[in-house]
Amino acid sequence: MLNYRHLYYFWMVSKEGGFARAAARLGMAVQTISAQVRELEKSLGHQLLKPLGRGIALTEAGQAAQNHAEGIFQMGKALVEAVQDTAKGRMTRLSVGLSDDLSKLAAHALLGPILDTPDLRLVCREGGFERLQVDLALHSLDLVLTGRPSPDNPNLYLISHRLVSSPVAWYGPARLIDKNTVDAFPRSLERLPILLPMGHSALRVSLDHWFHAQGLRIKVVGEFEDSALMSVFAARGLGVFPVSRLGADDLGSTPGLLLLGCCEGVNEDIYAIFSRHGRHHPLVQKLLRG
Amino acid sequence: MLNYRHLYYFWMVSKEGGFARAAARLGMAVQTISAQVRELEKSLGHQLLKPLGRGIALTEAGQAAQNHAEGIFQMGKALVEAVQDTAKGRMTRLSVGLSDDLSKLAAHALLGPILDTPDLRLVCREGGFERLQVDLALHSLDLVLTGRPSPDNPNLYLISHRLVSSPVAWYGPARLIDKNTVDAFPRSLERLPILLPMGHSALRVSLDHWFHAQGLRIKVVGEFEDSALMSVFAARGLGVFPVSRLGADDLGSTPGLLLLGCCEGVNEDIYAIFSRHGRHHPLVQKLLRG
DNA sequence: CGTTGAACTTCGTAAATTCCTGACATAAAT
DNA sequence: ATTTATGTCAGGAATTTACGAAGTTCAACG
DSSP: OOOHHHHHHHHHHHHHTSHHHHHHHHTSOHHHHHHHHHHHHHHHTSOOEEEETTEEEEOHHHHHHHHHHHHHHHHHHHHHHHHHHHHSSSOOEEEEEEETTSOHHHHHHHHHHHHTOTTOEEEEEEEOHHHHHHHHHTTSOSEEEESSOOOOOTTSSEEEEEEEEEEEEEEEETTTOOHHHHHTTTGGGGGSEEEEEOTTSHHHHHHHHHHHHHTOOOEEEEEESOHHHHHHHHHTTSOBEEEESTTOGGGGGSTTEEEEEEEEEEEEEEEEEEESSSOOOHHHHHHHHO | OOOHHHHHHHHHHHHHTSHHHHHHHHTSOHHHHHHHHHHHHHHHTSOOEEEETTEEEEOHHHHHHHHHHHHHHHHHHHHHHHHHHHHSSSOOEEEEEEETTSOHHHHHHHHHHHHTOTTOEEEEEEEOHHHHHHHHHTTSOSEEEESSOOOOOTTSSEEEEEEEEEEEEEEEETTTOOHHHHHTTTGGGGGSEEEEEOTTSHHHHHHHHHHHHHTOOOEEEEEESOHHHHHHHHHTTSOBEEEESTTOGGGGGSTTEEEEEEEEEEEEEEEEEEESSSOOOHHHHHHHHO
C-alpha cells in the first residue's frame, strides 16, 4: 500500500529541487524528509532520486512518480475545496470552463441567470475543448460550456446537456458591408472574404454543410480557434464572420462591425458538460433549468 | 493537510457500503475505521457519512469527497505501476487508447513496429476521443492513437504528433460493386448508399470538402462512431464506406467486401498523443521513430 | 411490544510510526 | 580549504494508529 505521506515529501522535494528547501518549506528537519523519501523508495522498490552535482535529480522512475504525484495532490486540493464548498449552505464558487469554439458573448448570456447570485465568485477558465474536459475529470472545473457535445457514454462520468440552439448571424467590418451585400445575402458571401472557426468545431461542420446545400463557393481567408480573436480580426477589416446570435444583439453597435445577415437553418448548439457523479453544483442546476 | 490514510478508509467504506464490510476487506477492526473516518470528518470540518437505517449513507460533502477519492486512488495505483515498469529494464507494458474514429486495421498496422517486442504486454483500450484524453491525463494510458490532433497548446502537458497520412479508399459489399461502379468512380458514389464516420471526426470534414470540390451529391444512409462497426454494416450490404488504405490491403479479401476506388487528395491523418512530462515510454519513442 | 442481532460509536490503552535533536561522513562547487 | 548540500546513525519524544471491551441505535421478527 502506497504511503501518501512519503509521497508528499518526495513530491515537495522534487518540486523544490532539494531536501533542504523542501524541509524549510515543510518546517521539518532535513533528515526526516530524507529518511521518509528513502522509505518510499524502499516500498516502491526503485530509486527515485539520484545525486547530481551538489544537488539531486530525478531518475526515470522518479519522473514518472512526479507526474502522478502532481495530479494526485492537485486532486487532493480540489477535494478539500469541494467539501468546504458543498456544505457552505449555498455554494458561492463556480468554476466554469469556456471552450474556445464558443462565442464569448453567448457564454455571458448563458451565465446570465446566475450572475445575480449574492456573494458569487465566478471562476472562468478558457481553453481548448479537450483541455477543459481533462480539468472536468480532475474536478478542478464544475462545468464546461462548449459548442460540441461530449459523447454520451453511458458508463462514463460526464454528461452533456444541450442548453440552447441559437441561430447564426454574419457580421463584418463597415468597409465590406453595404446595402448591396446585405440584400444579396447569402449569395453575397461568395464575393466576400470569409473567416471561419477551425475545422474541428461543430459550427464549422454545420456551416460547411450549409455552404454545400446553398451551392455557395466561398473564399476562406482565415480560420480561428478562438471566436473572440476572430471578431477582432473581422473588425479590423480582414473579413466577415459567423457568430451565434445569442448575446450578439449589441455586436452591431460594436465600433466597426455591422450585421450582414442571418443564415436560416444553421444553428450553433451550446452544451453544458458536467460530472455525472455526486451532487450537482446548485448553480449548475440553476443554469440547466434556464 | 489532508490525511490520505483517513481518506483511504473513508473511500473503502463508501465503496463497500458500510464500516463492517470495509473493515473485513481491510482486515482491520471496525472501530479503527470508524475512528479514522471521524478524524477525516473533523479535519475537513464537515460530516461525510450519515446514518441511514442500520447502515450509513453519503452526505453531499461525502459524495464530493467520494468522487475525488476515486480519482486519487486510481492515480495512486497508476503511479505504482508506472514506477514498477520504468526501471524494469525495457518496459514491457504499453497501454494504448484507440480512438473510435480510427480504422482498427490502420491501428494494427501502426503498432506493427513494436508487436515483436519480447515479453510485450499490450493493453488496448477503445473509446471516444475525449474519454481517452482524460485517461491520458490521469496517466492510465501511455499513448492515444486518433484521427484528430489535440490542440498543441504550448503550456499544456499533451503533445500530438502526426504519425502518418494515409490515402483513403472506398469499399463496399459485392452486391453494390461491379465493373461499372468501379470505372465510374468517384461519380458512381452518387448512385450508391454511403456510410460515413460521425460529423465530428476529422476524416468526415475532409470528405465533406472533397464531395463539395468534386461536386458530388451523395446519399448518406448511415453515420458511425466506430469504423469497425461501419465495416460490418457495409459487409452486410448497407452501403459503401471510406477507410484508410493503411493496413486495409487485405480488406478486399474480407468476405463480402470489394475495393471500389481510391479518392486522391483525401487523406486520413493519424496522430499519436502522449504526455509531455517525464520520460517517454521507450515503446512510444520507438513508434514515433517509425 | 419486547427481544434479537447487525451495525455503528465511544473509551482506554498498547503498538507502531513519525519526527526531532545532535553528531558525523561524503561529495561537489568556489 | 571552505561552503553547501546530501546521507547515515542513534536515542527519545510526540503523534498516530490499532484493538479489546462495553455502549448505543435501529430494523426485523416473533
